[in-house]
Every structure is written in C-alpha cells, then in structure tokens.
Amino acid sequence: MGKLFGDKPLVIDKDLAKIIGLNEAIVIQQIHYWVEINKAKNINFHEDKHWTYNTMAAWREEFPFWSIETVKRTFKKLREKNLLLTGNFNKLKIDRTIWYTINYDELEEIMEVSKEANPQAQNEPMEDAKMVQALPEISTEINNNINKQSISQSNTIVTSKDDRKTDDGFNLNEFNDKYKKILKNAYIDHIDDSYKDAVRQAIRLLVxxxxxxxxxxxxxxxxxxxxxxxxxxxxxxxxxxxxxxxFKKISRITKIKNTIMYLKTCIYNAIYERKIDVESKLRYEGLI
Known part of the structure; x- marks a missing residue:
C-alpha cells in the first residue's frame, strides 16, 4: 500500500470534535488550513481577516467521503454556532462564491467554557471521557429532568413545617431558612420562565x-x-x-448530561467569575 496518508491528509483535534462534533471539527480544521496558507501568502485579506473561498461542489471534493448534503449541513451548523464567518469579496457582483473564515474568538471561548463544564475530561482517554448530553434549549425537557433529580427529597424538606430533625439527623429548619434566604437574594423573577424551576432546584442542591x-x-x-x-x-x-x-451558551454548542448539576456548578462559579468576565469583555472591546 505504499503509504498510509494521501497527498493532503485531513487532520482532526479530538477535543474539538468532542465539543462541536466530528464533522464540524473536520471542516473547520480544513478551513483553518487554507486560511493559514492565504495568510502565509498575504492574500485574501479583508475586514482585518484572512479568508478562503470555494463553491459547495469544490468543498465536496475536499471531503469525498461525504455527500454534498452532508457538506452543506455541516457548514450550516458551523455558521449557526457562529464558528464560521461568511463574506462576499468577489470582484464580479454576479459571482456568488462564498468566502469563509473562522471566528477564532468564539472558538477559543467555546473551548474554555467546555473545560469549565468538564475539567477532568481533558486528562481522560477519548473513549472514557464523560461527555455531557443533549440540551438544545431549556423547555419541558429540563423540567422533566428536574422531576427526576432528587426532587422528592427537596420537596419534602421545603414544604415541611416540622421543627424536629429527620431520622437521619437532617435539620429541616436550617435548610428552609437558608434556602428561602438565598432564593430571596437571587430574585429569580427576572430570568426566563423556562429556567426558573431549574434555578430553584440548583440552589436547593447547593444548600x-x-x-x-x-x-x-x-x-x-x-x-x-x-x-x-x-x-x-x-x-x-x-x-x-x-x-x-x-448555561445557555454552553448548551448551544455541546451536550449536557446532567442539566441541574451543571447549572448548579454555573451558579457557584458565577459568584466569583461574573466581575472578572465583565472586565475581560470590556478590555477586549478596548473600553478599559
């Protein structure tokens, strides 16, 4: 067989594939390859970025193991995730060839957020890494999860008026007082209705x-x-x-297995990170 690789082997970052999907990782790596070539040649530079361009038929030749429909679908997903930017810098107005470049800022942020979601996964073998599972949008799905995740225990605690401890020594009054106090300070009435029950349950678990x-x-x-x-x-x-x-941001780009436990982690981390996140954004935008 001579050699294993072809003339232009495709490469893939396994961590990126776990976060954004296998097909998407293959495509974005290949676009990065061509963008870097154009950067080295100092060509196709527009709007402070280097770009590459191709028709869908030409991209299909880059990925001969996929159908044209799969190629189109993968590009669409990358655009929807704001990882792939498009433009039209053709000299002729009638030329509809689409130009592409990568939103590297968004890609970097996705990688960082994913590490926060699963900090141990980066040290695990790929087949053993515990990936979080699907949550396209919070709706009835998350409410169903709430009902399944320790809800019976927490409901009993919150609604009880018994001044005594439970048989296992749990202090109902201590829980109720702390939970009600934190919930009042959290003032969750301002968040989306579909998230309110989830936030209440996450705060319950923290208490x-x-x-x-x-x-x-x-x-x-x-x-x-x-x-x-x-x-x-x-x-x-x-x-x-x-x-x-x-939570909304990471749930759009990766799969979350235990929605309540991850939201609980988000709330705890936000105690310290919200101020520095705002400052980082302001610095990036040149406002401070």
Missing part, C-alpha cells in the same frame, strides 16, 4: 451540599463546607443572571 457534606465537589475541585456555606450566601440576582447566560 443541601452546604448542610450535608464536609467537602463539596464543584467542577472536580473540593471546597471545605465552612467556605462553601459563606460563598453561597453571596448568590444574588446578578450571579444567577450570569450563570444562566453561561
């Missing part, structure tokens, strides 16, 4: 962790209970808003 566990695991890191309990008291309207924003 339960603070009461039940000596060390709480958040994103693979263990936090002492004394520090954790002080942290969650800082949850407010802006913390929740920031967390839901992060």
């Amino acid at each position: 339960l962790d603070g009461i039940n566990k000596d060390k709480i695991s958040i994103g693979g890191n263990f936090i002492p209970r004394s520090l954790f309990k002080k942290d969650i008291e800082k949850i407010d309207q802006f913390t929740v808003e920031h967390a839901v924003g992060k």
Whole structure:
C-alpha cells in the first residue's frame, strides 16, 4: 500500500470534535488550513481577516467521503454556532462564491467554557471521557429532568413545617431558612420562565451540599463546607443572571448530561467569575 496518508491528509483535534462534533471539527480544521496558507501568502485579506473561498461542489471534493448534503449541513451548523464567518469579496457582483473564515474568538471561548463544564475530561482517554448530553434549549425537557433529580427529597424538606430533625439527623429548619434566604437574594423573577424551576432546584442542591457534606465537589475541585456555606450566601440576582447566560451558551454548542448539576456548578462559579468576565469583555472591546 505504499503509504498510509494521501497527498493532503485531513487532520482532526479530538477535543474539538468532542465539543462541536466530528464533522464540524473536520471542516473547520480544513478551513483553518487554507486560511493559514492565504495568510502565509498575504492574500485574501479583508475586514482585518484572512479568508478562503470555494463553491459547495469544490468543498465536496475536499471531503469525498461525504455527500454534498452532508457538506452543506455541516457548514450550516458551523455558521449557526457562529464558528464560521461568511463574506462576499468577489470582484464580479454576479459571482456568488462564498468566502469563509473562522471566528477564532468564539472558538477559543467555546473551548474554555467546555473545560469549565468538564475539567477532568481533558486528562481522560477519548473513549472514557464523560461527555455531557443533549440540551438544545431549556423547555419541558429540563423540567422533566428536574422531576427526576432528587426532587422528592427537596420537596419534602421545603414544604415541611416540622421543627424536629429527620431520622437521619437532617435539620429541616436550617435548610428552609437558608434556602428561602438565598432564593430571596437571587430574585429569580427576572430570568426566563423556562429556567426558573431549574434555578430553584440548583440552589436547593447547593444548600443541601452546604448542610450535608464536609467537602463539596464543584467542577472536580473540593471546597471545605465552612467556605462553601459563606460563598453561597453571596448568590444574588446578578450571579444567577450570569450563570444562566453561561448555561445557555454552553448548551448551544455541546451536550449536557446532567442539566441541574451543571447549572448548579454555573451558579457557584458565577459568584466569583461574573466581575472578572465583565472586565475581560470590556478590555477586549478596548473600553478599559
């Protein structure tokens, strides 16, 4: 067989493939390849970016193992994810050939957010990495998940008026007081209706962790209970808003297996990250 690779072998980043999809990772890597060639030649430079261009038929030749429909569908998904930018810099107006470049800022942010979602996966073998599962949009699907994830326990606690501890030593009054206080500070009335039940449940679980566990695991890191309990008291309207924003963003680009547990992590991380995220954005835009 001479050699394994052809004249122009396609390469793939396995971490990127896990985040945005196999087909999408193959296409975006190939576009990057041509963009880099044009950058080296200092050609096809428009709007402060280097571009490449091709017809769909020509792109189909780049990926002969796919049908033209698969190629079109993959390009469409990349555009919808804002990873692929398009333009028209043809000299003739009647020329409808589409130009492409990569939204590298968006790609980098997706990779960083994905690491936050699953910080241990980058050290695991690809076949063993625990990928999160699908959540196209929060709707009845997330409400169904809420009903399945410790909801019976938390409902019993919240609605009980018993001043005594449960048989396992759980203090109902302590939970109710802390949960109601944090929920009031979170002021969740301002978020989308479809997220309200999910946020309530995520906050319930945070309070339960603070009461039940000596060390709480958040994103693979263990936090002492004394520090954790002080942290969650800082949850407010802006913390929740920031967390839901992060959740929406990652749920559009990757799969989330346990929606409530991931939202819980988003809320806890948002206690510290919202201020620095805003400052980072302002610095990027040159405002500070």
